[in-house]
Amino acid sequence: MVLTVALVGNPNVGKSAIFNALTNLNQNVSNFPRTTVERKDGSMDISGFGFCKISDLPGIYSLTANSLDEIVSRDFIIDQKPELVINIVDASNLEHHLYLTVQLLELQVPMIICFNKIDIAEKMGIIIDYDSIEELLGTPIIKTIAYERTGIKELRKMIKTTLKSVTIHHRELPEIMVLPSNIEEPLKELASCFKNQKEESHRFSEHSRWMAIKYLEGDSDIVNRVEKAKINGKVKNIVKETLIPDPPLEFAKQRYNIIENILKPTVKKPEITRTSVTELLDDVLTHKWLGIPIFITMMWLVFQTTFALGEPFMLLVELIFYYFGNIIEVIFGSPEISPITAFLHGTVVDGLGSIIIFLPNIIILFLAIAVLEDSGYMTRAAFNVDRILSAFGLHGQSFIPMALGIGCTIPAIMSTRSIRGESDRLITILVSPFISCGARLPVYVLFAGAFFPGNEGNIIFSLYMLGIIVAIIMALIFRKTLFRDQISPFLIEFPPYLRPRLNAIVLKAWVNAKLFLRKAGYLIFLSVSIIWIMNELGLVEPIGKVMQPFFSPFGLDWQLSASLLFGFIAKEVVVGALGTMYGDIPEGNLTDYLAESSPLAGNPAAAFGYMVFVLLYLPCVAAIGAIKGETNSWKWTMFSIAYTTIVAYIAALIVMLTFSFYSGIFGV
C-alpha cells in the first residue's frame, strides 16, 4: 500500500521548495476535480517505505469554508487520510503562521511541523526554543532553510521515523489546546455526540473535536453535514445550553490565546523585526508620486534586458535548427526528392523552429518573474495599482501578468498562478492575449511600412494602446456578465524585501519552463504538423479561398486570408507565410507589393483593419497551450480561441469604417 503525505502551510512559506526537494522534481501538476484549484502530486523515496505519494496542497491561512482552496485542502486531509501531514511554518512569522497549525492540531492528525526560513528568523534576532515548543505541541519539529536544502535530510529521517510509529490516524490532543471550561465542556459533549453516531462518514468519529468546533463556529459546510447526518436533536440541545455570543470571534480569539501561550515562554523577539532597508525601499517603491513611474521603468528594463540577453540565444537556436535541417538533408536527401526531409524541414525546422526561437526570451521572462516574486516586489506592485485595476473589475495582482503580455503572452498567462481569486485569475487569463506581444511586431512593421510610411511609430503605438483598451473593456464585461462575483479581497501580506536567491529563481524559472514545454509542447507539435500536411496536400489555397468571403469587407485575397491561419502557429509566421504564398518576391519588396499590387493597395483603412485583426485574434498555439495548462479546461481554451477571434473581427470592422470615415473627412 502506498503511503500518502500532505504538505500544508500558508502561501509563500516555501512549500514548493520543500516539495521540490523531497520529490527531486518527480512531480505532476493537475487540478482538483471540478475546480481550477491546482494540485501537485509527487513521489518521494523514503528508505524502508519505497516510494510514497506526497501532495502539495494549496497555500492556505486557515481551515474554514471561506475559500475553495481551504475546503479542498481540508477535504483532502480528512477524506484522503494521508498517513502524515507536514505543516510548514515561517520561523520569522510564527504568530501568524501558527494559526493554521493550531487548526491542524484540532484535527488531531499525525503531524510534523517544519520551521522554514530559520535563516531569516536568525537575521531578525528571533530566538526560538524549539525543544520546548516540541514538548508543548507533542509534535516533532524540523528546522529548514528550504531553498538551500538545509534540513531536508533531517526532514526525510523524521518522515521515516513518524511513518514507522503511526498506527492510528488519530492522535492525542496536546494539553495546551484545551479551551476555557465554559467552551471546553459543551465542546467535549458535542464531540462525544459526534463520535458515537454510527451511520455517518468516518470524519465524525475520527475528527469529532474538530467537527464540534466547526459546528459551534457556524461553519457552513460542517453545519450542512450535521443536518444531513440527522443527529440534530441532541446536537441542538447542547448548542442551546452553550452561551457563546459570537462564535467566530470567540474561537479565533481562543486560537490566538493558545498561540500566545505557546510563544510567550519559548520565543524571544526583538522589538523591531522589520529592517530599515525594507521600510526605506517601501517608502520609495510605493511612494505617492514615484511608485507607479518606478514600476513602469522596472517593466521597461525587464523587457530591454530580455530582448538584449535573448538575442545571442535566438541566434544560437536559429543556428541549431539550420544545422539540423542540413543534417536531415544529408541523411535523407534533399527536400525535393525525400518526403521525410520535406516533413522534418516543414514541421521541425520551419514550424517548431519559429516557436522555439522565442523560448530563450520566454525563459528569461520567467527568470524576471521569479526575481520580482522572490524579492517581494510583486506584492508592492499589485498594491500600487490595485485601485486603478479594481475600477475595471481586475485585481491588483493581475497587473504584472498583463504587463508581461507586452513581451510575450506565455509568461503572462503562467504568472497568473499567483492570483489567488479564481474568477480574477480566469478573467486575467482571458484578456491577456489582447495585449500586443512581441511576435506581432513583424506584422505591424511590414504593414505600417507599406501603408503608413513615415507614420509607422504612431500606428504601432496606437495598436498597443488599442490592445490594452480592449483588454480592460473585456475585463469589465466579463466581470459584469460571466463572473458576477466580487473581485476577491485584497488581503496581501508584505514580506520583508529579500535579496533574490539564485537557487530559488533558477529553480522557479526551470519548473515553469518544464511545465510549459510539457503542457504546450505536444499541442504545438501537433498543430504545426497539421498545418504542414495541409500545405503539402495543397490545401492552403482552397482553405484561403474558403476564408476569403468572410473577409470580404476588407477585400482580402486568399493569400492574405490564409496567412491569418498561419498566425495560429506564431504571429510572426504571418509575414513568412505571405512571402511564400505570393511567390518569388525578393526581400523588402513584399512591402511594395502589398502597397501597390495587393488587394489592399490604396486602402490604408482596410490595412489598418487587418492589423487590428492580427492584434486581437486568437492566441498563438503556444499561448493556447499555456491557457489550457493554467485553466485545465478545454472549455475555456476553446472559448479563448473563439471569442478573441469574434472580438477581433468586430473591432477590425469598426476601426476600418471609422478610419475611412475620418480619412474621407480629412482627405488623408
Place this chain on the structure above:
Amino acid sequence: MLKKLTDIKIGNNAKIVKINSSELRKTLLEMGFIPGTIVRKIRCAPLSDPIEFRLRGFNLSLRKKDADHIIVEED
C-alpha cells in the same frame, strides 16, 4: 473615541474594539484582527487605496472598504 481603522493617522497605533459584520469578517478575525489587538497604519498606496497595516509581527494590506468595518480606538 471610536473610529474606523481607515481613519487613523499614518504611523499611529490603534486598538481594535470590534469588527462589524461583512463578507470578510470571518477572514479578518482569522488573520488576527481581533478585539484587543494593536494595529499600526503604515502607509497608503499611491492612489490612497489599499492601505498597509502592521499587526502581530507582520504587514498586511487591506482595501479601504474592508478596513472600514474594523472599529478601533486610536492611541
